[in-house]
Amino acid sequence: SQQGEEDPQALSIQEGENATMNCSYKTSINNLQWYRQNSGRGLVHLILIRSNEREKHSGRLRVTLDTSKKSSSLLITASRAADTASYFCATAVSSGNTPLVFGKGTRLSVIA
Amino acid sequence: KAGVTQTPRYLIKTRGQQVTLSCSPISGHRSVSWYQQTPGQGLQFLFEYFSETQRNKGNFPGRFSGRQFSNSRSEMNVSTLELGDSALYLCASSAGTGTPLVYGYTFGSGTRLTVV
Numbered sequence: 001s002q003q004g005e006e007d008p009q010a011l012s013i014q015e016g017e018n019a020t021m022n023c024s025y026k027t028s029i030n031n032l033q034w035y036r037q038n039s040g041r042g043l044v045h046l047i048l049i050r051s052n053e054r055e056k057h058s059g060r061l062r063v064t065l066d067t068s069k070k071s072s073s074l075l076i077t078a079s080r081a082a083d084t085a086s087y088f089c090a091t092a093v094s095s096g097n098t099p100l101v102f103g104k105g106t107r108l109s110v111i112a
Numbered sequence: 113k114a115g116v117t118q119t120p121r122y123l124i125k126t127r128g129q130q131v132t133l134s135c136s137p138i139s140g141h142r143s144v145s146w147y148q149q150t151p152g153q154g155l156q157f158l159f160e161y162f163s164e165t166q167r168n169k170g171n172f173p174g175r176f177s178g179r180q181f182s183n184s185r186s187e188m189n190v191s192t193l194e195l196g197d198s199a200l201y202l203c204a205s206s207a208g209t210g211t212p213l214v215y216g217y218t219f220g221s222g223t224r225l226t227v228v
Contacts, residue, residue, distance in 0.1 A: 030213070031214065033216055033217075035217075035219075040200065040222075041222065042116070042118075042202055042220050042221045043202065043204075043217070043219040044219070045216035045217060045218065045219075048215075048216050088155070092213035092214070098168070099145060099168050099170070100145070100157075100213050100217060101157065102147075102154060102155040103154070104154040
């Protein structure tokens with residue numbers, strides 16, 4: 001079963017605009033990760049944020065984490081056509097031998 | 113350094129046949145995980161291997177099996193294929209050695225399996 005749920009399921013924006021995707025999860029986590037997948041390809045790791053962190057930046061990416069609300073957001077600033085892809089959040093739980101669990105993703109389309 | 117390599121890239125099989133998929137992780141990575149991706153179910157965890165031992169298994173029937181070799185390369189096997197097994201099978205390796213998972217995964221490009 002999915003631990004994380006992304007919202008919205010699909011997002012269409014113009015090039016140059018910002019894109020925000022949200023992720024909600026259910027259990028206590030050690031960290032939350034965001035991945036990108038171009039059509040039919042493997043996933044690419046974008047960023048990892050630990051449970052004791054609230055915000056993290058990487059280039060045009062900004063990730064926030066609110067453990068009290070069990071939610072995270074991924075912001076892509078100044079979107080480009082090349083950012084068109086599906087974005088997934090994945091959670092690593094705090095304890096136990098549990099694999100990385102992925103949400104169903106947000107499909108982002110950036111129109112040039 | 114070389115990424116995660118999955119072979120073959122595409123595969124077409126007939127119902128009832130079996131198939132073996134291969135994954136070579138990043139050099140030095142001992143953890144290999146397999147996921148099945150379908151449009152309806154998203155990414156579903158199949159199993160994880162670490163140092164030749166299956167450390168975790170997802171909720172899939174016994175027709176799905178896997179193994180890991182001493183060089184960390186991994187294979188997964190699906191026997192008695194069904195139409196519903198058509199999916200993108202993704203392999204991922206990680207530098208992590210324990211739990212919880214504190215490192216990101218590096219994914220291969222996947223094997224697209226079509227069962228007809």
